[in-house]
Amino acid sequence: MAMRHIVAMGGGGFLMEPETPALDDYALALTNKEHPRVCLLPTASGDADRVIDAFYSAFPRERALAMHLSLFRRQRGDLRRRLMDNDMIYVGGGNTANMLAVWRLHGMDEMLSDAWKAGVVIAGVSAGACSLFEGCITDSFGPGLAALEDGLGLLSGTFCPHYDGEVRRRPRYHQLVEEGLAGGLAADDGAAVHFVGQNLHKVVSSRSTALAYRVHRESGVHEESLDTHFLGASP
Numbered sequence: 108m109a110m111r112h113i114v115a116m117g118g119g120g121f122l123m124e125p126e127t128p129a130l131d132d133y134a135l136a137l138t139n140k141e142h143p144r145v146c147l148l149p150t151a152s153g154d155a156d157r158v159i160d161a162f163y164s165a166f167p168r169e170r171a172l173a174m175h176l177s178l179f180r181r182q183r184g185d186l187r188r189r190l191m192d193n194d195m196i197y198v199g200g201g202n203t204a205n206m207l208a209v210w211r212l213h214g215m216d217e218m219l220s221d222a223w224k225a226g227v228v229i230a231g232v233s234a235g236a237c238s239l240f241e242g243c244i245t246d247s248f249g250p251g252l253a254a255l256e257d258g259l260g261l262l263s264g265t266f267c268p269h270y271d272g273e274v275r276r277r278p279r280y281h282q283l284v285e286e287g288l289a290g291g292l293a294a295d296d297g298a299a300v301h302f303v304g305q306n307l308h309k310v311v312s313s314r315s316t317a318l319a320y321r322v323h324r325e326s327g328v329h330e331e332s333l334d335t336h337f338l339g340a341s342p
Contacts, residue, residue, distance in 0.1 A: 109226030113261065113302040114135045115236035117268040117294025119313050121165035122158060122200070122232070128165070129313040129338040130299050132275035133228040134195060135171065137301075142168075143194035147175040148219075150209050151201025151234040152178040158199050171195075190218050195228040198235030204247035204255055207238055216259055223261055233268045240266040242289060244280050252279040254288045262302055264291030269333050270320065272296035281328045298335060310335040 114134040121131055135143055145166055152158045154177045155202035166173040176189060190196065196219065210216045223229050229239065242256040242265040252275055254265075267280040270293040277293070284290050292300055292307075297314035300307060310319040310333045321331045 109135075109224070111204040111223055111226060111304050112228045113223065113239055113301050114228070114241055115262070115266060115292075115294070115302070116230070116299040117270055117317075117319065118229045118233055118272050118296030118319075119237070119299070120197075120230075120232040121158070122161050123160070123296065123312055125165060127226065127247070127297075127313045130297070130311065131165065131197075131230070131286070132229060133299070133301075133311055133338060134197075135227045138194040140194050143171050144192065145171040145197055146174050146193040146197045147197045148192060148198060148215070149175060149199045149201075150178050151199055151203060151206035151238075153201065153205075155201075158201075158264065162199075178213055186213065186215070187218050187221075188312075190215075191222050191227070193222070193227055195230060196222060197231070198229065198231035198238060200233030200235055201236045202247045203234040203243060203245045206234060207257065207259070210238075219260060220259060229261075236268055237266050240264060240291060242291075243267065244276065244283060244288075244299075252276065254283050256288070263303060265289050266291055267293040267322070268296075270295045270298075271317070281324060281330070284322055284324050285328050288330075290321075291332075292319060292333075293322055294319040300333075307333075312337050 295317040297317035301309045
């Protein structure tokens with residue numbers, strides 16, 4: 108069985124931290140390739156030009172062989188072949204619910220799962236990270252934060268990004284877990300959880316103060332900070 112890696116970022120990466128590429132470098136290193144082929148899925152942003160342009164700026168040819176797959180402006184060719192022919196897939200942020208709906212219309216949900224099982228490294232930030240779990244806390248449905256419970260389920264439990272970056276995230280996640288949402292992991296901006304298979308392997312950060320947490324319900328909601336390795340300027 109191929110080694111399966113997922114790096115789920117609470118926030119950060121090329122769009123949020125263009126001057127601090129530590130999290131992206133960490134994910135790239137998992138490919139074990141000098142010039143890995145990296146594909147951006149910008150679906151959550153509606154394939155926004157600013158996201159795509161920032162991606163290509165962050166991944167020049169000396170760093171990676173970059174490409175993107177657009178579903179709103181459908182590109183020619185076999186989507187499955189184009190997706191599978193990569194060493195890493197980078198799932199961008201935006202609207203989690205909309206992204207999942209579009210993916211399912213095009214069969215991208217199954218393709219992404221197949222790529223992960225085949226050993227392609229999956230990296231996701233914000234909505235891109237949320238989509239990989241069974242559920243999450245999201246602002247997909249309006250200005251408030253709500254539960255979403257139909258993620259891809261590559262990873263069990265739920266995920267909360269931007270844990271320290273948005274003041275409402277922590278209390279709302281606790282409230283939803285108290286009300287019955289499955290517990291899971293939360294990550295600050297600049298923190299990422301690295302899974303090997305479906306097992307949490309390591310927590311890394313691009314900011315010295317960024318952490319990840321395990322949140323669960325047991326006679327109330329409990330939050331446990333996880334050991335986090337600060338990457339500094341590079342992995």
